[in-house]
Every structure is written in structure tokens, then in C-alpha cells.
Amino acid sequence: MNDQIQNDKSLETRKASASAIVPGLALVLIGLLIFAGQFIKSDWMGLLFLPALGVIFLVWGTISKKVGLIIPGGILSGIGAGAILVEGPFANLPGEATAGVFMVAFAAGWLLIPLFAAMIDRKFHWWPLIPAVFMAIIGAALLAGGAALQVLEMANYLWPVVLIAIGLYLILWRKGVQR
Numbered sequence: 203m204n205d206q207i208q209n210d211k212s213l214e215t216r217k218a219s220a221s222a223i224v225p226g227l228a229l230v231l232i233g234l235l236i237f238a239g240q241f242i243k244s245d246w247m248g249l250l251f252l253p254a255l256g257v258i259f260l261v262w263g264t265i266s267k268k269v270g271l272i273i274p275g276g277i278l279s280g281i282g283a284g285a286i287l288v289e290g291p292f293a294n295l296p297g298e299a300t301a302g303v304f305m306v307a308f309a310a311g312w313l314l315i316p317l318f319a320a321m322i323d324r325k326f327h328w329w330p331l332i333p334a335v336f337m338a339i340i341g342a343a344l345l346a347g348g349a350a351l352q353v354l355e356m357a358n359y360l361w362p363v364v365l366i367a368i369g370l371y372l373i374l375w376r377k378g379v380q381r
């Protein structure tokens with residue numbers, strides 16, 4: 203019985219020391235990335251900063267089992283991937299299409315959040331799908347052009363009306379419930 207208690211304490215001690223190393227290691231990696239960026243004068247070094255920072259947060263969140271760290275990891279990874287794509291292979295696309303590529307990559311970053319969170323949490327984190335879907339729809343419309351851009355322009359004028367309608371509904375519904 204004492205051996206089991208001793209083993210449990212030893213396991214807890216190892217977990218505690220490992221969890222203390224992860225934040226320090228993440229800070230060292232971020233510092234090395236920034237330090238290297240000061241000496242390596244390359245356009246690509248600047249473009250690699252955000253996705254590298256995103257990967258550090260994703261790994262840090264996964265190892266430390268903290269969903270709160272995965273959120274900036276997904277967002278930074280998506281923004282960084284979008285920047286690399288529009289500066290690299292898709293640099294010659296027209297303006298709207300370039301913005302579409304960026305938005306689709308940004309949406310993919312939001313999709314990383316529930317994927318990585320599922321590895322550490324039994325609960326499904328659905329909320330990142332909301333911005334991901336909207337960004338993907340906007341990105342696809344920008345890539346498609348033509349009639350999709352007209353629909354997007356019309357939506358630009360309609361979405362505030364939808365917010366107003368939802369707000370009025372909530373006000374009137376709550377008022378009705380309180381009576």
C-alpha cells in the first residue's frame with residue numbers, strides 16, 4: 203500500500219516538474235525565434251514568425267493540456283499561413299482572390315482549435331466553427347468572384363439589420379418573459 207502511495211506521489215512530482223518546464227521551453231523558443239529574426243534578414247523570416255508562434259502555442263497547449271493556449275495557436279497559425287500563401291504561391295492573384303485565399307487559410311486556423319482541443323478535452327469545442335464557417339464562406343465568395351461578390355456585397359448591407367432584429371427579439375422576448 204505504501205509503495206502505491208509512493209508511486210503516485212512520484213508520478214505527481216514528475217508531472218508537476220514537466221508542466222513547469224513547458225512554459226519555460228515555450229518562452230525560450232519564442233525568444234530564439236525573435237532573436238534569430240534580428241540577424242537573419244529575409245522576407246521569409248518575417249513571414250514564418252506568426253505560424254511558428256502559432257505552432258509553439260498549439261504544442262504548448264497540447265502538452266500542458268490547456269485549451270486556452272490552443273486558441274491563440276490556431277488563430278496565429280491561420281493568419282501566418284494566410285500571409286505565407288498570399289506572399290508566396292498566390293502572390294499574383296487579383297485583389298479579391300488574394301483576400302479569399304487569406305480568409306480560407308484564416309478559417310483553417312480556426313478549425314485547428316477544436317481539432318487540437320479534442321486531443322486534450324473530452325468536450326467538443328464547437329464555438330470556433332462559427333468564425334471558421336463565416337470566414338470560409340467569405341473567402342470562397344472572394345475566390346469565386348462574379349455573382350458571389352454581389353451576394354457578399356448585399357450581405358454587407360444586410361448583416362447589421364440581422365443584428366438589430368436579433369437584438370430586438372431578445373429585448374422583446376425577455377420583456378415578455380418577465381411579465
